[in-house]
Amino acid sequence: xxxxxxxxxxxxxxxxxxxxxxxxxxxxxxxxxxxxxxxxxxxxxxxxxxxxxxxxxxxxxxxxxxxxxxxxxxxxxxxxxxxxxxxxxxxxxxxxxxxxxxxxxxxxxxxxxxxxxxxxxxxxxxxxxxxxxxxxxxxxxxxxxxxxxxxxxxxxxxxxxxxxxxxxxxxxxxxxxxxxxxxxxxxxxxxxxxxxxxxxxxxxxxxxxxxxxxxxxxxxxxxxxxxxxxxxxxxxxxxxxxxxxxxxxxxxxxxxxxxxxxxxxxxxxxxxxxx
Ligand code: R5P
Numbered sequence: 001x002x003x004x005x006x007x008x009x010x011x012x013x014x015x016x017x018x019x020x021x022x023x024x025x026x027x028x029x030x031x032x033x034x035x036x037x038x039x040x041x042x043x044x045x046x047x048x049x050x051x052x053x054x055x056x057x058x059x060x061x062x063x064x065x066x067x068x069x070x071x072x073x074x075x076x077x078x079x080x081x082x083x084x085x086x087x088x089x090x091x092x093x094x095x096x097x098x099x100x101x102x103x104x105x106x107x108x109x110x111x112x113x114x115x116x117x118x119x120x121x122x123x124x125x126x127x128x129x130x131x132x133x134x135x136x137x138x139x140x141x142x143x144x145x146x147x148x149x150x151x152x153x154x155x156x157x158x159x160x161x162x163x164x165x166x167x168x169x170x171x172x173x174x175x176x177x178x179x180x181x182x183x184x185x186x187x188x189x190x191x192x193x194x195x196x197x198x199x200x201x202x203x204x205x206x207x208x209x210x211x212x213x214x215x216x217x218x219x220x221x222x223x224x225x226x227x228x229x230x231x232x233x234x235x236x237x238x239x240x241x242x243x244x245x246x247x248x249x250x251x252x253x254x255x256x257x258x259x260x261x262x263x264x265x266x267x268x269x270x271x272x273x274x275x
């Protein structure tokens with residue numbers, strides 16, 4: 001039996017190419033928001049004994065998660081055999097410890113919620129910093145896919161004399177792995193965060209790479225401030241304007257416009273988030 005493919009806020013292009021690759025059947029969910037904001041949903045398809053694959057764009061998760069839970073529970077009511085959640089971007093991974101007394105460690109709570117409703121999770125480059133693996137917080141099996149090889153291939157084909165730069169210690173895993181594949185130099189900077197939009201990046205001290213093209217690699221671009229501040233620091237050091245690569249481009253608020261106006265040559269992202 002073909003798996004049933006459900007789209008949850010994901011682009012129709014992604015869903016149809018995915019369905020084609022796994023020979024799945026794209027399945028419509030009738031949904032409606034009542035005037036009071038509560039949701040109605042109906043799945044007409046016969047689900048008995050089938051596998052459901054839900055492809056979900058979970059960027060801006062709060063409004064999307066309750067309807068996702070309702071979908072999962074409806075499918076279980078209809079006797080689906082297995083629910084696989086494909087979430088190319090896995091949110092709520094950055095609050096991975098209590099930084100201040102009294103804070104909620106939301107990565108754990110979010111993992112607990114998803115683990116109660118789906119049977120398996122497939123995602124791409126989740127923000128694993130203080131956790132070594134999703135198994136530390138998710139009680140369901142998960143598969144983690146990586147973008148490094150694709151990013152490295154793109155850099156090889158498109159960038160002259162790349163110098164890979166990780167703007168903070170958390171980005172080292174992506175920056176170092178990419179530089180190793182390309183066999184090019186890389187440096188990791190230190191970042192201090194003072195607020196959502198307030199970051200400071202250590203001077204790169206990389207003036208010996210003035211003939212290179214800096215390539216900034218980070219897993220997430222949210223406000224874009226990490227990229228913008230790093231690009232400014234490179235300029236002060238006399239380096240070329242960088243190419244900025246983000247796996248998950250959230251582009252919060254005016255981030256994309258602000259990055260376009262900054263000392264940045266190109267902005268390149270993977271298509272884990274629709275925009
Ligand atoms: C940090 O933990 C992440 O890896 C990114 O560096 C961060 O999310 C970037 O945020 P922003 O674009 O708001 O500076």
